[in-house]
Amino acid sequence: MKRILTALVALPVIIASIRFEQLRLLFVLIAGAAMMAGLYEFWILSARRDMKAMRELGTFFAVAFLILFYYRAPSISPELLLVLAVIFVAATLAAAMLRGAPFERMIGAAGATILGVFYVVFLGGHIIALRTSFEPLLARHLLYFFLLVLMGSDTAAYYTGRALGRHKLASKVSPGKTWEGAVGGMIASLAFAALARYWFFDEISLRAALPLAAVMNVVGVVGDLTESALKRGAGAKDAASILPGHGGLLDRLDSLLFNAPLLYYFAANYFPAYYQKLIL
Numbered sequence: 001m002k003r004i005l006t007a008l009v010a011l012p013v014i015i016a017s018i019r020f021e022q023l024r025l026l027f028v029l030i031a032g033a034a035m036m037a038g039l040y041e042f043w044i045l046s047a048r049r050d051m052k053a054m055r056e057l058g059t060f061f062a063v064a065f066l067i068l069f070y071y072r073a074p075s076i077s078p079e080l081l082l083v084l085a086v087i088f089v090a091a092t093l094a095a096a097m098l099r100g101a102p103f104e105r106m107i108g109a110a111g112a113t114i115l116g117v118f119y120v121v122f123l124g125g126h127i128i129a130l131r132t133s134f135e136p137l138l139a140r141h142l143l144y145f146f147l148l149v150l151m152g153s154d155t156a157a158y159y160t161g162r163a164l165g166r167h168k169l170a171s172k173v174s175p176g177k178t179w180e181g182a183v184g185g186m187i188a189s190l191a192f193a194a195l196a197r198y199w200f201f202d203e204i205s206l207r208a209a210l211p212l213a214a215v216m217n218v219v220g221v222v223g224d225l226t227e228s229a230l231k232r233g234a235g236a237k238d239a240a241s242i243l244p245g246h247g248g249l250l251d252r253l254d255s256l257l258f259n260a261p262l263l264y265y266f267a268a269n270y271f272p273a274y275y276q277k278l279i280l
Contacts, residue, residue: 045234051108069125126260153189160184174228189217220255227254
């Protein structure tokens with residue numbers, strides 16, 4: 001019940017920020033805040049294993065990446081992202097060295113800082129680029145498709161697994177996930193992709209929408225299991241408890257983080273006309 005109530009509160013705001021172009025900045029702020037919260041949850045997890053990130057430095061570069069995504073760096077100037085990434089890695093290693101002894105903690109501190117920013121903010125930042133890099137109508141349809149497929153798949157997998165689950169999908173990583181739930185999630189992702197195609201997303205063919213949804217489902221499961229493995233390594237059940245019935249922000253972002261770049265670069269190649277109109 002808590003899962004449903006949380007969704008009922010959050011979804012209308014997110015949908016409105018996608019639907020109305022005047023609220024584009026609200027969407028960016030919500031997405032950016034969620035990723036920054038997820039980043040701090042990641043750093044809390046890493047600290048449980050005595051890998052304490054350099055949070056001030058990491059926060060500075062995380063915000064810098066989000067700004068570049070907001071200004072469409074992947075489409076306008078992808079080299080800016082590469083330059084910022086190089087500077088970030090070099091600066092983090094240098095800062096870890098300058099902190100001095102004990103040097104045996106340098107790898108853990110630098111690794112937690114760098115991995116957290118790239119895993120949560122760099123991957124997730126592509127969802128902001130989806131909102132800002134394409135023509136408003138297409139951006140809206142892409143994001144609706146993104147949420148409908150992933151949330152529909154996740155919900156179907158959860159309830160199918162609870163009702164029919166017998167065979168564990170990855171018992172050492174996430175004991176609650178089953179093959180029955182995975183199949184239910186895949187069926188739902190295909191069904192929601194077809195629904196989206198005929199309901200509002202007529203820019204994409206069914207021949208493209210179904211394989212895309214299937215890949216998104218698989219990538220989402222991998223993302224979910226990856227985050228579960230990180231929590232297990234840190235000895236935690238949930239990344240946090242900020243969302244009733246869901247855990248932390250990172251627990252909700254897990255499948256979205258891996259899928260945001262996938263959908264962004266798919267759209268950039270499948271809709272080149274819409275993509276180029278904004279950058280010419």
